[in-house]
Amino acid sequence: MVENRPLLTFLSHLVLIIGVLIVAFPVYIAIIASTRASNEFLSGLIPLLPGPHLVENYSRMLSSGVSTSGAPPLGLMMTNSLIMALVIAIGKIAISLLSAFAIVYFRFPFRQLAFWAIFITLMLPVEVRILPTFEVVANLNLLNSYVGLTVPLIASATATFLFRQFFLTVPDELMEAARVDGAGPMKFFRDILLPLSRTNIAALFVILFIYGWNQYLWPLLITTDERYYTVVMGIRRLAATADTEPLWNVVMASAVLAMLPPVLVVIFMQRLFVKGLVETEK
Template sequence: MVEKRPLLTVLSHLVLILGVLAVAFPVYLAFVASSHPQSTFLSGVTPLLPGDQLLNNYGQVLSGGTAVQGMPPLAKMLQTTVIVALLITVGKVLISFLSAFAIVYFRFRFRALAFWTIFITLMLPVEVRIIPTFEVVASLGLLNSYAGLTLPLIASATATFLFRQFFLTVPDELAEAARVDGAGPMRFMKDILLPLSRTNIAALCVIMFIFGWVQYLWPLLITTNEKFYTIVMGIKRLLDIADGEPQWNIVMAGVMLAMLPPVLVVIFMQRLFVKGLVETEK
């Protein structure tokens, strides 16, 4: 039984409020900075109240106006990043689901070895294998393409492990009943496992979408065409202004636009995301 103590309740709420302020205040400052003209920042002091240039600044950064000094429109970068993030998300979830299904429900030689081979790749992030991966992508002629941006990133040992652990909790009686009813492996996967995995898939989709959205090193390495620049690359280019100070109002407008899609994904999928992470009863 949990005791209700007013002092502890007040203290816990105070800690939560301080935590929210610590996270939200920098975001609020970025929003305020994106609503002021560039001249406001010449003094080196960031105002605390929004200005009157909000629509103008966001319009410039989306259209790639003259104030962005030849910068490609961020609207195109947002579109490219959405496509890349969605392809990575769908690819990771689909491949991980199928690989975990094969490892758990099919009996073949070296099954355990196959799983552990996949699992130890967690120790090999993209940064470690980036040179041979780039060599393969370049040899296949996939530079400056959506395939080059996404294919090296769609395999996920983490998602495969999570799906495998979930499939192990599914009662064997379900598989036996499906077999008795004449359902094949694909029918069992589609009609039973897929609906049961809905919350897990939702949680992984949120995580993988954000993973794909914030990619910087790999797109920077394989893209030279502005058509395939991602939003994170765009923010870096906004900061790189030759012989001048960064236009912080434009930079912060780009930051706010880059943050908006992941935040919306988390908000709209919050219920399924939390349920997929904490649900224990299947």
């Protein structure tokens, strides 16, 4: 039974609206700042209304960039970030699916040991193992390359664990029926497990895409060629100019543009993302 309490409903909506305003206000300020001229911020006052330089600032960042920052045009950096995010997300999901499938449905020596060895790597983030990882990548001559940007980050213990937990909930009768019909392991994986995992894959893709898009430390370490700079690195360089005031209008324009791909991914995959997180059997 749902109780009708107008005061409680009003207070709930008021709290939600205030929360949205608090979260959205910095984004609004960034959008407003990206439409203004750079000298409008030297006084320390932040305007709250849009300015006339929107097209100029955004076209400048996408086409030519800011030469004094040492960063290439934003279009190239966003392309690099997009490649990195897609390869990391798709690679993590593919490897995790196969790893979980092998651990759950195959009987081989030290199967549980293999799972726990994967699971324990959750305690070893990139920051902990970054020096030996960098040495391996450097010895393989993968610095300043898309392979070096993506492959060291492509394994995921978290995704493997989540897919393993889901595969354990799949009834054994499905596997037995597939075996009776003459389906081999990979056909069972492709025709039964993958369709059942669709919502899990969508939810993980959103999370892993944003994870890859927001990477800063690893690209900063292995890229010295500006052709491989990512957008997060570019924004940092724009905001850290030497001997001059940062051009906050183009910094904010870059931040707004960098925010668009993750936002679009979340919007277009929102239904599957929410479904993959809230379904009880997953």
